[in-house]
Amino acid sequence: MKIVLSYGLGADSTAILLRWLIEPATRTFDLADLIVVSAQTGDEWSETGHLVEQYVYPLLAKHGIRTVQVARKSKSQRDGIVILDDTRTPTRCYVTGAYKLSDELIDVATVPQTGGKRLCSLKSKGWPLDTFIAELTKGEDFVHVVGYESDELSRMLGDAQVVGLPGRIPTYPLIEWGWDRATCEQYIHDQLGVWWPKSACVQCxxxxxxxxxxxxxxxxxxxxxxxxxxxxxxxxxxxxxxxxxxxxxxxxxxxxxxxxxxxxxxxxxxxxxxxxLPWAIYDVRRAFRAHPDDMMRPANAARSLTRVHEGTRGDMIGGVRFMATLLHPLGARLETGRHHRLWLHERNLYYPCVEQLVAAAPALASDKTNKTFSSAWRAGLEGPAQLSLSF
Structure with missing residues (x-):
């Protein structure tokens, strides 16, 4: 039976690997059955990749362990994944990936969020891993090794209850051993002489x-x-x-x-x-729908983002200021400082409503309008007129 370890490059999964290699009695399988798989988001800290190349990959190569690195090919799952490396003698950790998560975030002018599900992780790590493992195992039973720590029982329960890949048998060595993060870090330090940093995207x-x-x-x-x-x-x-x-x-x-x-x-x-950097003036419009049970709470928003002019930083800031001289008599509000924004419509206290601003910023985001924007904008314009919420 195949043993698949999701190797996230961090202390948890590194400690598991080291202990299995250094203390063979802690595992119940032959290393020939072990496959170490990493999903590269493109934004891991470079120092983490260097440590993996210096300390972990030589051990995996010494034991001839199959080591695979995968990544998203693009922002669309329709394009599939890229196999960055599939070898029993790994040397290079491809932390730059194929399609960077940060490229996707910059393209839509947003940052990752901590609220709700970890969508970034699911998209850039979970999906490529599942796609590769599904092709690898083809529905046959396999053991999936997950590096949850001894104080992450809730995560373990959530993972174990998910109906995921066919044939998946999850196992959690750190929980079985009673190891928390501090224990993992100490074990790595005892074996390698280095303190292992936390694995994460730079922008996490x-x-x-x-x-x-x-x-x-x-x-x-x-x-x-x-x-x-x-x-x-x-x-x-x-x-x-x-x-x-x-x-x-x-x-x-x-x-x-x-x-x-x-x-x-x-x-x-x-x-x-x-x-x-090249800069642009963006026209940003948002339409906020009303929550069905509370008109003082937004349900969700639809956005339209359009570049209206491009040039240098100074020229684009000057352009926003010039627009302010034209539109200020009509009620527009100029915001200066770290950012230059001209507010043409500010969101209301009650929903539905709209907001519109013109902003100077690096010309890195693409024009994009949500499919439901037009109808949401019309509904917002017809919403209750109240005092605006200024910043």
Whole structure:
């Protein structure tokens, strides 16, 4: 029977692999039956990939363990997946993937969210893994090794109850061993002499959601400015289009960095990076539907995003200011500072309603209008007229 380990590159699954290789008595199968599979989102920290190449892959190659790396081919599942590597002598960890999750987020001018299901993970990791494993096992029984820690019983129960791939038999070695994250990290350190960092996408909001997470992650941004540039650009664009966005529960990573000692050089580099990008003036319109039980709560929103002009940063900011001189007498409100926005319609206290703004931002997002936008916009325009909610 095939033993499939979902290798997320982090401490949990790394500890499982190491213990199985170093302490053969802890496993009940032959290594010839083990297949180690990783799904690359394209946005893993580069240092994690280097550690895997330096410490883990040589061990897998020594034992001839089949090691597979997969990724989404595009944002559409219709295009399938890419097999980045399938070998028994792995050397390179393809953390850049094939189609970056961050490319998709930037294209629609948004940031990942912590609320609800982890859709980013399901889309960029879960689906490629399931697609590959389904083709690998072809409906036959297989053992699926999952690296949940001893204090993640709720996740284990949720995973075990999911009707997933045919023939899947889930197993959770860390829970069986009683190992939590600290135990995993200590074991790796004892065996390899390094403290293994947390595996995550560079822009992962869960890594920034707690004070402890920020204490781990902010120094990584300071140490890896190139990865910080991409994340800050994504957030800057998303916030320009929607001020309610932000990587820290609606708050901004940029604010956190500004409050961090020693971040000056990184922030200066980011300003220079923004200056170097092509910019655009965007027309942003949102239509909010009313919640069926409460007209003071929005149900959902439909958005239209359109570039109306492109040029340099200075020219686009100047363009927004010029539009403000023309439209201010009609009630438009100019917002300046980190972002330049001209509010033409501001959302009301009651729903349905609409909002419209013109914003200057990097020209990285594509024009896109939701299919239901036109009808939602008309309904919003006909909604109750109340005091607007300004920012």
């Amino acid at each position: 909001p869960y890594a920034l959601a707690t004070a402890a997470g920020r204490a781990r992650t902010i120094p990584r941004f300071l140490a890896h400015p190139d990865e910080a540039m991409r994340t800050l650009t994504m957030e800057y664009l998303a916030v320009a289009i929607n001020p309610r966005q932000g990587l820290i529960g609606g708050r901004q990573l940029l604010d956190e960095l500004e409050a961090t000692e020693g971040s000056g050089p990184l922030l200066d580099q980011f300003e220079q990076h923004l200056d170097s």
